Amino acid sequence: MAIVLVSGFMADETLWDDLVDPLTDYGPVLPFALREGDTIETMAEAIIPHLPERFHIVGFSMGGYVAREIVRRLPEQIESLILIATSARGDTEEMIRQRRSALKSPPERFKGLSRPAIQSSLHPAMRDDADMLARVRDMGVALGGHVFHRQSSMARDGDLDRLSDITAPTLIIAADTDDLRSPAEAQELVGGITGASLVTIPNSGHMIPLEQPDALARVMTGWLETL
Incomplete structure (x- = not known):
């Protein structure tokens, strides 16, 4: 059974590098970055033609919104859904303003996410780790x-009122020190998706696949074994 991995905001396929080997025991691993589309719907539409007949789907951060859209469009093809460090809330005006304020320079001058932006996505112990900062920045580059301009210009609608549409077995994974997504947002996902369960990864900020890949792999593979 294939495992489809959908990356988040300005994260390419290398986000999943440390998880490919442990996940391969459960089927072919197919990572996707959100290179195309300027809405959640068009991002999903760009990925769908490349998907197998049946698969597990994993969505990280903004990729969680896209993964849920794919689940709604292809319910008969979904074996299970894993949502990592994500939410079902719509963007606030402040979130939209902050992202769009970074669009003053033309796309050709983009050199990756700023240091403060990257640091805000990491656990405090990781915020001055040069290798981690470079890894996140390199994905954006x-x-x-x-x-970057397309993703930063987006205004994501929430889907809290549509979570009950999802009937696939679902696992929610959160971090204990995520400054971008709150515990309440994880609880909303658990409460909205029938039968969903929640696991919190310790000692991690928002970038769980990079910060705690071993712990994340153990949680994911342990849950997949129960299906």
Whole structure:
């Protein structure tokens, strides 16, 4: 059974590098970055033609919104859903303003996310780790300025009122020190998706696949074994 991995805001396929080997025991691993589309719907539409007949789907952060859209469009093809460090809330005006304020420079001058932006996504113990900062920045550079402009210009609608549409077995994974997504947002996902369960990864900020890949892999593979 294939495992489809959907990355988040300005994160390319290398987000999942440390999880590919442990997940391969459960089926072919297919990572996707959100290179195309300027809405959640069009991002999902860009990925759907490349999907197998049946699969597990994993969505990280903004990729969680896209994963849920894919689940709604292809319910008969979904084996299970895993949502990591994500939410079902719509963007606030302040979130939209902050992202769009970074669009003053043309796409050609984009050199990756700023140091403060990257640090806000990491556990305090990781915020001055040069290798971690470079890894997050390099993902943004690889995606490029045009993708940054598209993703930063978006205004995501929430889907709290549609979570009950999801009937696939679902696991929610949160971090204990995520400054971008709150415990309440994880609880909303658990409460809205029938039968969903929640696991919290300790000692991690928002970037769980990079910060705590071993712990994340154990949680994911342990849950997949129960299906």
